[in-house]
Amino acid sequence: MDLVNHTEALKYYEKTLTSKYFDNLLKIDPTDHAALEGKGEVLAGIGNYPLAIHYYEQALVVSPINVELFHDIANALSKLAECLHFHA
Numbered sequence: 001m002d003l004v005n006h007t008e009a010l011k012y013y014e015k016t017l018t019s020k021y022f023d024n025l026l027k028i029d030p031t032d033h034a035a036l037e038g039k040g041e042v043l044a045g046i047g048n049y050p051l052a053i054h055y056y057e058q059a060l061v062v063s064p065i066n067v068e069l070f071h072d073i074a075n076a077l078s079k080l081a082e083c084l085h086f087h088a
Helices: 004-028 033-045 049-062 069-085
Strands: none
Touching: 004 033, 004 049, 004 069, 033 049
16 A cells, blocks of 8 residues: 555544544534534545535534534535536
């Protein structure tokens, strides 16, 4: 395995562990807006924009005045549009 693939594998592994951490927090409190936002960030980081948007929207329900969530949703929608345009 070359260094680039190894580094990417480590990043993906780290994001997987972080995702599981947020999953555990959400089992304890499904309305934890920070955990919902964190889960969205992890998912966006691995390119799962539709599910990231879902978690950002759930966080927005809990914390409707969190302006950063609107920014996160806009970024995820933009990235999703880029992916769809690229594959069209």
